Amino acid sequence: MRTLKTNIVITLLLLHFGLSGQSxxxxxxxxxxxxxxxxxxxxxxxxxxxxALSVIDKKNGEIAVQILLRAFVFKKALMEEHFNESYVESDIYPKLIFSGKLQDLDFSNLEDSPKFIKGEMDFHGVQKEIEIKTNVETDNENLILYGTFEVAIDDFNIKVPPLLVPNISKEIHVKFRFEYTPYEK
Known part of the structure; x- marks a missing residue:
């Protein structure tokens, strides 16, 4: 059973792409x-x-992703606290939003293969155009996207205290997997 908060987020993502009448x-x-x-x-x-929540419009390949930053779980509570309070400032910037388009993907003839997604990532108050390589698979009616990419913390104004610079990598390795099912209201 979906919560009211989940329904609101889904509705906002759908309205962002004008998808509400095209389920x-x-x-x-x-x-x-x-x-x-x-x-x-x-x-x-x-x-x-x-x-993480994501919607794809199969008609035009548009994709939206929303990630609530406080939903990241760390092995150590202190790391999670530092991540939210000092680095991503999740009280000020509570979510990461990506909106873009799957490139050269024909939904009428899906083949398991690598593709590219081009779009804009809005993270920590910075909007940046990025291109992500993704693997595409199908499983019955479901569509699966997964892959990895690198994010430079300097690109998104993540400030690291000078004393901790040697302890924090400048590149963060990101891994993702989304399993899509037909949207039902």
Missing amino acids: KNQVISRQGQVSFFSYTSVENIEATNNQ
């Missing part, structure tokens, strides 16, 4: 998985978020 062309992933890893000389930093 037969929409697929949705309500529990996408996004994780990140940062190698450091002191201790590796990694976290996972299993609540």
Whole structure:
């Protein structure tokens, strides 16, 4: 059973793309998985978020992703606290939003293959155009997108205290997996 908050987020994503009247062309992933890893000389930093939301309009290949930053889970509570309070400032910037388009993807003839997604990532108050390589698979009526990419913390104005610079990687390795099912209101 979906919560009111989930329904509001889905509605906002759908309205963003003007999809509200075209549900037969929409697929949705309500529990996408996004994780990140940062190698450091002191201790590796990694976290996972299993609540990422994404919608794809199969008619035109547009995709929207929303990730609540406080939903990232770390092995250590102190890392999670520092992530939210000091680095991504999740009280000020509570979510990451990506909107873009799947390139050269024919939904009428899906083949398991790598594709590219081009779009804009809005993270930590910065909007940046990015291109992500994604693998595309199908499983019955479901569409699966997964892949990895790198994010430079400097690109999104993530400030690291000078004392901690040696302990924080400048590149963050991001891994994602979204399983889409037909959208049902």
